Amino acid sequence: SSVSTPIRATLFPGDGIGPEIADSVKQVFSAAEVPIEWEEHYVGDTIDPRTQSFLTWESLESVRRNGVGLKGPMATPIGKGHRSLNLTLRKELNLYANVRPCYSLPGYKTRYDNVDLITIRENTEGEYSGLEHQVVRGVVESLKIITRQASLRVAEYAFHYAKTHGRERVSAIHKANIMQKTDGLFLKCCREVAEKYPEITYEEVVIDNCCMMLVKNPALFDVLVMPNLYGDIISDLCAGLVGGLGLTPSCNIGEGGIALAEAVHGSAPDIAGKNLANPTALLLSAVTMLRHLELNDKAEQIQNAILNTVAEGKYRTADLGGSSSTSDFTKAICDHL
Amino acid sequence: SSVSTPIRATLFPGDGIGPEIADSVKQVFSAAEVPIEWEEHYVGDTIDPRTQSFLTWESLESVRRNGVGLKGPMATPIGKGHRSLNLTLRKELNLYANVRPCYSLPGYKTRYDNVDLITIRENTEGEYSGLEHQVVRGVVESLKIITRQASLRVAEYAFHYAKTHGRERVSAIHKANIMQKTDGLFLKCCREVAEKYPEITYEEVVIDNCCMMLVKNPALFDVLVMPNLYGDIISDLCAGLVGGLGLTPSCNIGEGGIALAEAVHGSAPDIAGKNLANPTALLLSAVTMLRHLELNDKAEQIQNAILNTVAEGKYRTADLGGSSSTSDFTKAICDHL
Ligand SMILES: CC(C)[C@H](C(=O)O)[C@@H](O)C(=O)O
Numbered sequence A, B: 001s002s003v004s005t006p007i008r009a010t011l012f013p014g015d016g017i018g019p020e021i022a023d024s025v026k027q028v029f030s031a032a033e034v035p036i037e038w039e040e041h042y043v044g045d046t047i048d049p050r051t052q053s054f055l056t057w058e059s060l061e062s063v064r065r066n067g068v069g070l071k072g073p074m075a076t077p078i079g080k081g082h083r084s085l086n087l088t089l090r091k092e093l094n095l096y097a098n099v100r101p102c103y104s105l106p107g108y109k110t111r112y113d114n115v116d117l118i119t120i121r122e123n124t125e126g127e128y129s130g131l132e133h134q135v136v137r138g139v140v141e142s143l144k145i146i147t148r149q150a151s152l153r154v155a156e157y158a159f160h161y162a163k164t165h166g167r168e169r170v171s172a173i174h175k176a177n178i179m180q181k182t183d184g185l186f187l188k189c190c191r192e193v194a195e196k197y198p199e200i201t202y203e204e205v206v207i208d209n210c211c212m213m214l215v216k217n218p219a220l221f222d223v224l225v226m227p228n229l230y231g232d233i234i235s236d237l238c239a240g241l242v243g244g245l246g247l248t249p250s251c252n253i254g255e256g257g258i259a260l261a262e263a264v265h266g267s268a269p270d271i272a273g274k275n276l277a278n279p280t281a282l283l284l285s286a287v288t289m290l291r292h293l294e295l296n297d298k299a300e301q302i303q304n305a306i307l308n309t310v311a312e313g314k315y316r317t318a319d320l321g322g323s324s325s326t327s328d329f330t331k332a333i334c335d336h337l
């Protein structure tokens, strides 16, 4: 059974506050007796020519082999000749869908109540093609690439997610009134997939209007699927509705069923090593990893412990208006298990 | 003086609810004795080959001649062989900056208090280039074009606006961490202009982070300047913070000092002709036109009458939760003058 043969998962603690919040996950997982054995990998300090970045080839191999991983914040070192760490991971592991559940945390008040949204972002192409050039002096262009293959793949993921998670509606977010060909192809693919899921309501919403509706009444939406840049923008907007990136989980899905969960907030070097960081986003991301592994009981148990600790309000880190240390907050979660 | 020789201004009532809300502006302006003579132009029902759209050449000439205009909502008729009316106006009149003040209306409660932002959007290029093509079957691309000329022009407008309107800070919104060349050029131009305005604080904010900060705490921003699509998205988001596009003014600035104010909401064909439409956005847009003409006393007087009527809450249209007709609301504004 799962207790006797632990599941191996890759752990990238990352930089800055990464190691501290990764410790928090390790403690909570061990208190909950989650049958996971971590394989830790750090970002290197030289460029690995096989990845063209500070990520080592071995660390990528580890995720490929294990099929699951958890990633803390990684600040891309400044300098030339290498790629962003986040983009390298997406590219090398073909992480085609970024899934970000965004829900109100009971007891943590923001301007919005009962938010419960899922943003699903195409994670490999669009405005992130990296294709740019100067046409003549003072005139530059970037290429946005949309393919049928990547659009169908993320649309399929979104509808499948909706169906298997009891969701009722998928909204495709676009600007096809202006980018008729690129966003038009994205919508065409979403429509094709929608036909296969008659039980899920499908709608199309223009991105500007979507952002206005989200800030007026987020309850109008359920699952949102969209091209890369719109996903980048809207997932952050949604995180803002419930308190910010320190509280929201994220999971990247790759070809062949790879899942790399990650905290999408920054590495906060100013408070690194001071036992002040809030591990909530990484913990909730780790929970999405457990669900991916179908360790649903453990996932539920840990998620409840996190949410109850936040709701109780006795132990909160400074970013949430409290004065708890990372370790006291973590201990409180373990006590709630 | 201005009373004896009225200023001529072009008026596009537009479609749907357009004529009703334009009537409201005419009534309020006449009650306030604004020295303006309207030159009305309607959208045609055949394509004018000189504009490649349903906008007549004469109507564009009217704006060019008068230098100022006011525009209601225009729904682009469905079909082929013609351009969007809004885009045609921007292109033909070279409306390079779209200025959208966004402030909380006293007495009209939303989740946010004391919002007071100005978004300034580059309005002619970027993702709106219209350059798109299929590369091979299933692979399409759109070109985003950023030029030094258009970026400097809108940055200059934004800083000049900030300086002349008592604003303290300009934030350039971008995604230069991904689109290093295009958004990088935009930022470079903003920095160049910022150097000429040492009294204005200048900062750069990545668009995803900007959206998160806006929904968490809009008071963090003052004047925002950005490329076309980001402006489209963020101006709608900001409008959502204070109640939506039915309440927020917009003004387009063109080369040679042209100003075309417009309500950016839709033409609401479902309620057209029923005396139910809310004229606030068009009225407040008309006020920005008066300020452009330096008719500041009239602008102030009318703006106060509008805001006081909304604040009083006795006469409100259905979209604001009231049951007033367009004409009763308009009459209430006139009574407040
Ligand atoms: C850091 C940056 C390159 C990244 C992105 O734009 O995708 C981030 O905003 C994210 O959402 O993961």
Ligand SMILES: CC(C)[C@H](C(=O)O)[C@@H](O)C(=O)O
Binding pocket: A177, A178, A208, B084, B086, B232, B264
């Ligand atoms: C109608 C549409 C083409 C337009 C745009 O995208 O610019 C609208 O959203 C706006 O902001 O004026």
